Amino acid sequence: MKSKKEALDRRSFLKASTASGAAAFGAFALAGNQSAMAATQSADSSSMTAMASLSEEEIAALPRVKQELVAPPFVPEHEQVASGGPKVVEITMTCIDKPWAVDDTGAEVWAMTYNGSVPGPLVVCHQDDYVELTLKNPSTNTMEHNIDFHASTGALGGGALTHVAPGQETVLRFRATKAGVYIYHCAPGGPMIPYHVVHGMNGAIMVLPRDGLSDGKGNPLRYDRAYYIGEQDFYVPRDENGDWKKYDGPAHNFADVFPIMRTLIPTHIVFNGKVGALTGDAAMKAKVGESVLFIHSQANRDSRPHLIGGHGDYVWEAGSFADVPETGLETWFIRGGSAGAALYTFHQPGVYVYLNHNLIEAVELGAASHVVVEGEWNDDLMKQVKKPTQMT
Numbered sequence: 001m002k003s004k005k006e007a008l009d010r011r012s013f014l015k016a017s018t019a020s021g022a023a024a025f026g027a028f029a030l031a032g033n034q035s036a037m038a039a040t041q042s043a044d045s046s047s048m049t050a051m052a053s054l055s056e057e058e059i060a061a062l063p064r065v066k067q068e069l070v071a072p073p074f075v076p077e078h079e080q081v082a083s084g085g086p087k088v089v090e091i092t093m094t095c096i097d098k099p100w101a102v103d104d105t106g107a108e109v110w111a112m113t114y115n116g117s118v119p120g121p122l123v124v125c126h127q128d129d130y131v132e133l134t135l136k137n138p139s140t141n142t143m144e145h146n147i148d149f150h151a152s153t154g155a156l157g158g159g160a161l162t163h164v165a166p167g168q169e170t171v172l173r174f175r176a177t178k179a180g181v182y183i184y185h186c187a188p189g190g191p192m193i194p195y196h197v198v199h200g201m202n203g204a205i206m207v208l209p210r211d212g213l214s215d216g217k218g219n220p221l222r223y224d225r226a227y228y229i230g231e232q233d234f235y236v237p238r239d240e241n242g243d244w245k246k247y248d249g250p251a252h253n254f255a256d257v258f259p260i261m262r263t264l265i266p267t268h269i270v271f272n273g274k275v276g277a278l279t280g281d282a283a284m285k286a287k288v289g290e291s292v293l294f295i296h297s298q299a300n301r302d303s304r305p306h307l308i309g310g311h312g313d314y315v316w317e318a319g320s321f322a323d324v325p326e327t328g329l330e331t332w333f334i335r336g337g338s339a340g341a342a343l344y345t346f347h348q349p350g351v352y353v354y355l356n357h358n359l360i361e362a363v364e365l366g367a368a369s370h371v372v373v374e375g376e377w378n379d380d381l382m383k384q385v386k387k388p389t390q391m392t
């Protein structure tokens with residue numbers, strides 16, 4: 001529902017704008033309010049409403065905020081319900097190529113990363129915000145990179161406008177017109193597209209509805225925590241003795257890695273870059289009674305997230321927040337090349353396993369993580385009536 005406070009915020013936003021831009025902002029705010037009204041009637045109409053285009057002058061007059069990106073599974077600080085009107089959200093990503101251990105048995109790749117993590121950082125904004133990315137490719141790298149945002153419209157998702165050779169930087173601005181979770185990835189062209197993606201160069205953006213998430217029936221949905229899980233398939237060559245091969249730099253493994261990629265059989269399928277990256281001390285954390293939003297991306301292969309001992313209370317399986325979420329799911333499906341989101345309220349303490357429920361991919365290849373939940377056990381939900389004992 002459109003709150004009075006938010007309506008006031010919109011008015012104060014108008015007042016704060018420059019006199020020369022105010023008339024245009026009035027037209028924009030009207031379009032925005034129509035969109036918001038539509039959103040209160042039907043969740044699936046909010047992103048369908050055409051928004052007025054802004055001129056460069058009008059965009060220049062919008063508030064600008066810098067978003068500090070953080071390494072997954074953490075997500076940047078953000079509001080769930082947008083205060084005020086659209087903003088320009090400034091982010092910076094630096095391409096960093098570096099050796100990367102993918103397990104504890106010596107398997108290593110030259111990862112190509114955004115900001116040094118696999119996956120790249122989660123970006124968060126609201127529908128109709130503008131995302132302004134500065135993409136840097138330091139001269140210490142040897143590969144050309146770019147970025148294709150599935151959340152954006154035009155020019156190969158920005159891929160055609162963001163090619164940066166080592167030593168270059170570029171700035172891309174796009175308007176986040178569609179609410180949902182979407183992947184982004186490097187797409188420098190030809191075989192380099194899958195090569196960069198399966199060496200870690202992908203991530204996700206969450207474009208929240210301005211009014212926050214809802215169940216599609218007029219009820220808001222809020223989360224106490226959010227985690228971003230990026231699932232990654234790796235194709236690591238072995239030598240004639242079966243040992244993992246190591247290389248001096250990115251691209252040095254072409255002759256060995258492409259034949260493995262073409263088998264479509266990964267050597268590793270992991271969450272957040274490494275087998276066990278989200279277990280032990282690095283496990284995700286929550287408390288009984290908290291609602292946790294799990295954002296899950298897979299830029300290349302299909303996946304089947306499942307929370308052992310819990311459920312997907314509300315699941316935007318295909319990622320679009322304009323759709324009514326599915327409810328009470330046991331396992332959901334992430335299409336290769338997409339992200340999805342699942343909201344769950346924890347009711348019992350303990351260690352939960354969040355995994356890809358292709359159990360071979362989870363247990364043998366690495367696609368598993370832990371959520372450690374603190375709180376009081378509820379015997380009503382589950383009780384061990386008799387401990388395992390020898391049968392008489």
Ligand SMILES: [Cu+2]
Pocket residue numbers: 112143144145146186187188196201
């Ligand atoms: Cu790249």
